[in-house]
Amino acid sequence: MAAEPPIRAVLIAGPTASGKSALALALAERCGGVVANADASQVYADLRVLSARPSEADEARAPHALYGHVDAAEAYAVGRYLDDVHRVINRLSAGFEPGSQQAVEPGRVPIFVGGTGLYLEALTAGLAAVPAIPDEVRVRWRSFGPAAELHAELARRDPEMAARLRPTDPQRLIRALEVLEATGRSLARWQEEATRGPLDPAETLRIALAPDRAILRERIAARLDGMARDGAVEEAAKLDARSLDPALPAMKALGVRPLAAHARGEISLDEALERTRLDTGRYAKRQSTWFRNRMPGWLQAAPDEALELAIREIGRRGTAPPPLSRT
Template identity: 65%
Template structure:
């Protein structure tokens, strides 16, 4: 059976793996637009510390859903999916394209990021869970990770049986939902609405860099962040006095760079702590994509552009 042409490109992978560079290269080739699928890069407060695309990248191709959310907001997967759906409609509309968008590329959004939940929502849909009260969310997000699975087993045995004790992000979400809505996340998931990207028309790529190479890229990126204003950015964010439970305050580098700015730790210590946090985060991302997105094309970073272009040439764009 003939495969459907490529209607969208989805690029996932761990932090510092080269996702953004690949997205820009494909956007240039297709006349498409780069759409953010990373939970940190949505925040206006994190231009440097989230490694948002540069001004130069944004002159090559349109970029959407970057830096459009204030750090005081809790911006979850539901809001992102609603925003992404509007972007998809816009890019496939009949309005005249902008100066960097050829008309043929308006139906080729290129989603890129490291947030697996965003990609799942985009392709398989999202349970229509009501907004969880802020106090409930804060309570579970500040709970010790070692206690999460036991708490979920008491409150929601069905979800506890589905989730590993080593998966604090999903455990926390399940606890928020059962506590905040009175219904198991499993019940809400049975009412899932379909995602806006048909799997058959998506080119799905996961970058899988060599671990040693990735570690080196992480260290280099953190040094660059330090040199390009990351410390000032962290200090400004800390000065806002926002709740430490907010996602923006938990972004990698914020706490350590702010501590350095305040004289609490040395520059070397800030970099080393941020490096270790980033390595652990990259490992979790890689595990997510390997386990949850096994049917995507997993490819080494340096070969990804060639592989993607070969797939696009084979299937066509439409």
């Protein structure tokens, strides 16, 4: 039997508040890695507290990349994320810390960590190469109607794609309809022709945290209390004051709307935190379902066992720096 290839990258997934970031940092310190973000909210400069981004103290313990580098006014998405990942990999391959001219020792591997399933999936599976969608097509479908009507229209035009999507997911329903209109082909066909991701799954250690549900609920509540003490209300109020489009991804981040409502005097802090806690719990459940159903081949681990599992796998297979990636 052929030996397994060395590990050139590590992926760590898990629901919110499961301890992913702490695991990635501990692994980076033990193995000389670079922590790289794979969370759609943590890319935003405006959301350090609300997205639970690594603290400045954590960032001083190991190199970090792709955190807080996007303004909330930008509609950052997975395609741009992959472009940024290619640049990170190329910096490491060239022997430099991502985002600076600081040299790093050879052999450092990126440790991608986050809870955004699409980002994590695209790292190894790539993206469908869908052509650009004309603005008039985008505008038409974004003003078509509620999610139920969008799903009914998609079911009429493209039953296969409609069967893949939840009737309560307007963002993906709109995407499927606009691709169908602009290209004359189902998004399902485009997805079959996906481009390669920047990472080879055979050379990637992939770990999904599977925490106990009761413990996770306690961690979510404790983290929200800490966020409130650390300035989450002020952060939400500052973002609200910018009067940005509420459809922007940053404006839909967990906690932004209820805490901004509290800052405006519309609801109490207790109510804002309770709404955020419930939203976060539902989101964590969706994340866990995604990781279970969409990530075959990932190692499942309890949070308190994952570090030793990762170290054991790295010791068994060894590591190698990532090769140059396309830009």
